[in-house]
Amino acid sequence: MEKVDGRLARGDQTRRAVLRRAVDIASVDGLEGLSIGRLATELGISKSGLFAHFGSKEELQLATVRAARRIYADSVVVPAYEIEPGLGRVWALSRHWLDYSRSRVFPGGCFFQKVSHEFSARDGAVHEYLAAVHQEWMDLIETAVAEAVERGELADDPVQLAFDLNAYYEAANLASILHNDENGYDRARQAVRIRLESAVVPGTPVPW
Amino acid sequence: MEKVDGRLARGDQTRRAVLRRAVDIASVDGLEGLSIGRLATELGISKSGLFAHFGSKEELQLATVRAARRIYADSVVVPAYEIEPGLGRVWALSRHWLDYSRSRVFPGGCFFQKVSHEFSARDGAVHEYLAAVHQEWMDLIETAVAEAVERGELADDPVQLAFDLNAYYEAANLASILHNDENGYDRARQAVRIRLESAVVPGTPVPW
DNA sequence: AAACTATACGAACGGTCGTATTATTAGTTT
C-alpha cells in the first residue's frame, strides 16, 4: 500500500482520488447512481483505467463504503473519543454526529443513511457490509452509554437509549436534506437533551 | 376515470396493475431501479404500451408515489382516525405505523423512507412531491398531538413530540429491513411509550 | 541496457435504458 518513504505509489494516488470522489457522488446519487463512466469523466481519466483498479462494480462499491467509513470515523468517532468516557462522551457523540451531518462532510448528508436505505432490501456483499457497519455503530453508542451507566451518571437500558439517540440523528439528517433547512438539527439536539435528562442520575454534572 | 356503472375502463385497469407492481418494486429497488422495461416484462405487457400510459419516466415515478400515498393513507392514517382525537389517537397512529412497516405492506418496508432518501439530495418534481408528503405527514402527527394537548391529556411541544415519534418509527423500519429481524419494532414501541409517558398529564387514562 | 511490472489507455462488446414513431387491435358509437 505504501512505500517505505511514505509516498504513495502512483496507483494508490489514483485510487485515493477515485474513492474521494466516489463517496461524494454516492452520498448524493447512491451507489448505483455512481457509474464508472461518470466517475472517470469527472476525474478526467479513462473508464477502463479506473475499472482496472477495482475489477468489478461491486468491488468499487465496497471500496467506496470502506472509504466512507474511514471519513465517518474521523469526523464523529475520533473526536468524541477524545472526551472522557461517561455522559460527556455520549453528549459529544451526539454533537459531533449532528455537526457531521450539518456540515455536509458528504454533500448529500450522511453517506451511510443514504446507501443503507438503498441496499436495505437487496442482498449481496454490499448489503452485508452496510448491515455490519450499522451494527458496529449501534454497538459503539451502546458502549458509550454503558460506560456512563457504570459511572453512575446515567440510569437506563443502554440498548434502548442508543436506539433513541440514533433515531434522532437520522431524523434530523433526512429532514435537513429533504427540506433544505437546519431546523431538524435543533430539534434533534433538543430531543437528545430531553432524553438524556430523563436518564441522568440526579446530582450528575451535565455537559450542556 | 371511472365509468358510470362502476367498472374501470380497460386503460385504467392496466394503469392500476402497473402502479400496484410499481410501488412494490420501488420499495425494494427505488424509483430509479424501477425501469419501464422491467416493469413491462414482469407484467407481461409491452414496454411501449406501458410507456404510453405515462409519457415519461418522471410521470411514472410521480404516479407511483401518488399510488403509494393512497396505500399509506389507507394503512396508517384511516385506521388511526377511527379512534377519538387525543392520546388514544396518537398511540393508534404509532401502532399502525409500526404494523404497516412490520407487515410489509410494501415488500421493501416503508415506501416513503426508501424513496425519500433516494431523492433527498436531487432536485426535480419527484423530490418536491416527496418533501411535500413528508411535511404533510409531520403535520398530521403534530395535529394529533396538539389535539391531545388541547384535551389536557398531554403537555408538551407538539412539533418536538412529533419529531421524536417519527424518528422512532423510521429507525425501527430501517433496522428491521437491514438486519431482517423485528427487534426494532419492540424498541420503537417502547420508545414511543416512554416518550408519551414523559408528556402525559397525571391522571390521564393511558391506552397501553 | 534489458527485463519486468504497474498503470493507464482506446476501442469494442452485448445489454438495457428512456423515448419516439408507426402499426394493430379491441371497444364503443353511430
Place this chain on the structure above:
DNA sequence: AAACTAATAATACGACCGTTCGTATAGTTT
C-alpha cells in the same frame, strides 16, 4: 356493419451501462 376512438404492440433510435481486450507507457529491478 362502418366509423371512430382508446389501448396496446412492434420496431427502432441514440445514449449509457459494466466489462473485456490488446496495447502503450512509465517506473522499478536486475
